[in-house]
Each structure stands twice: as C-alpha cells, then as structure tokens.
Amino acid sequence: EPEVTQTPSHQVTQMGQEVILRCVPISNHLYFYWYRQILGQKVEFLVSFYNNEISEKSEIFDDQFSVERPDGSNFTLKIRSTKLEDSAMYFCASCEEAHQPQHFGDGTRLSIL
Amino acid sequence: AQSVTQPDIHITVSEGASLELRCNYSYGATPYLFWYVQSPGQGLQLLLKYFSGDTLVQGIKGFEAEFKRSQSSFNLRKPSVHWSDAAEYFCAVGVYNQGGKLIFGQGTELSVKP
Numbered sequence: 001e002p003e004v005t006q007t008p009s010h011q012v013t014q015m016g017q018e019v020i021l022r023c024v025p026i027s028n029h030l031y032f033y034w035y036r037q038i039l040g041q042k043v044e045f046l047v048s049f050y051n052n053e054i055s056e057k058s059e060i061f062d063d064q065f066s067v068e069r070p071d072g073s074n075f076t077l078k079i080r081s082t083k084l085e086d087s088a089m090y091f092c093a094s095c096e097e098a099h100q101p102q103h104f105g106d107g108t109r110l111s112i113l
Numbered sequence: 114a115q116s117v118t119q120p121d122i123h124i125t126v127s128e129g130a131s132l133e134l135r136c137n138y139s140y141g142a143t144p145y146l147f148w149y150v151q152s153p154g155q156g157l158q159l160l161l162k163y164f165s166g167d168t169l170v171q172g173i174k175g176f177e178a179e180f181k182r183s184q185s186s187f188n189l190r191k192p193s194v195h196w197s198d199a200a201e202y203f204c205a206v207g208v209y210n211q212g213g214k215l216i217f218g219q220g221t222e223l224s225v226k227p
Contacts, residue, residue, distance in 0.1 A: 004156075031212070031213055033212075033213075033214065033215075035215070041219075042203075042217050042218065042219045042220060043157070043203060043205075043215075043217040043220075044217070045214040045215060045216065048211075048212030048213060048214050050212060055211075055212035056211045056212035056214055058214075091156060091157065093157075093215075095213065097213075098207075098209055098212060098213030099145050099164065099207055099209045099213055100213075101147060101159045101162050102159075102213075102215060103159070104149075104156040104157040104158075105156050106154075106155055106156040107156055
C-alpha cells in the first residue's frame with residue numbers, strides 16, 4: 001500500500017536556525033497538509049496546499065513558516081527562524097480529494113535547543 | 114467554530130472486554146468524521162470514516178462507530194479488546210470548505226490490562 005514518507009525522523013536544531021522538513025505524499029494525491037503535535041497536546045492543523053498554492057492556513061502558520069512543492073513528488077515545510085516553542089512532532093498528510101481520508105506520514109520530531 | 118471533544122483522556126480496559134471511546138463534535142453542517150489511531154512513535158492510521166448514509170460504520174481491526182446527529186456524537190466501539198489495541202485514539206472532523214483540514218480532539222489513551 002502506498003505511504004506518505006517523511007524525512008528526517010528526528011531533527012535537532014539550534015534556536016534561530018532555519019529548518020526544512022520533507023515529505024513525499026502518495027503519488028496520485030492532490031491535497032497536501034502539515035499538522036503538528038506538541039508533546040502531550042492535540043494534533044493541530046497548520047496548512048493545506050492544493051494546485052500549487054496554500055488553500056488554508058491556521059494562526060500558527062505565521063510568516064516564519066512556508067511550504068513548497070518544488071517538484072512533482074516532494075512537499076516541504078520550512079521554518080525560517082526556529083523558536084523553542086516550535087519543538088513538536090510534525091506530520092505530513094495527503095489525500096486525493098478534500099473530503100477523502102488523509103493519509104499521514106510517521107512524522108518528524110523537531111527539537112529546538 | 115468547529116471543535117471536537119474527547120471527554121476521556123485515559124481509559125483502561127481488560128483484554129476481551131468491550132470498549133467505547135466517546136467523541137462529540139461541533140460543526141454547522143453535515144460533518145465528515147474520522148477516527149485515527151496512533152501507536153507510540155508512529156503516524157496516524159485511519160480506523161474508519163463517516164461521510165453520509167448508514168450511521169453505523171465499520172472500520173479496520175474490528176472497530177465500528179455510530180454517528181448520532183441528535184447528540185453530535187461519533188463514538189468508537191469494539192466488542193472485544195486485544196492487547197495490541199493499546200494506543201492513542203483521535204476523533205477528527207473534516208472541514209470541507211477550508212481545504213479539507215482536519216480538526217482533532219484531544220485524544221484518548223487506551224491501556225489494556227491482561
């Protein structure tokens with residue numbers, strides 16, 4: 001069964017540094033998402049992406065965040081200047097249509113020191 | 114605003130016993146509802162979904178859920194729990210007109226006693 005893959009599985013970064021989290025969605029999917037889960041808290045929506053543009057973003061997704069689909073397979077989340085509170089598990093998800101079930105990757109654990 | 118509430122943070126059941134995990138939602142239109150399961154260090158795996166039609170939906174691993182519009186609920190059930198069901202369970206509502214984003218509940222951690 002096709003899977004969403006995320007790399008790296010764990011990223012440790014100094015505060016203020018830029019970080020890029022990478023995702024390869026399922027190949028025939030058209031809708032892409034990023035979510036995050038701070039330790040002990042609920043999974044929170046960050047951003048949705050369709051047709052090469054952001055379709056929806058949350059309040060969390062401020063100017064420090066950006067997403068890109070640089071080629072036909074990758075979907076990236078960039079945090080320009082990381083803060084301690086950005087430490088979380090980041091999940092990528094994809095689906096064929098907006099109301100279809102989303103398939104999630106195993107996540108990237110981001111630790112900001 | 115849309116929201117999902119899972120009232121039980123942690124539930125412990127004995128192996129072989131029945132299970133019901135509660136989920137209540139707040140949404141202005143007909144919701145798309147999902148249950149996901151997360152094992153430690155893993156991503157979220159879809160258990161089942163409700164879009165429309167039959168209000169009792171079957172999922173993987175012997176789980177089922179019932180959509181009750183009058184109670185704004187979508188409770189997850191399993192008649193006989195296995196030790197391998199120990200995990201965190203998340204209820205979510207899909208917001209179709211906002212790019213299909215999912216709004217998750219807080220999650221319920223399930224422990225299974227031998």
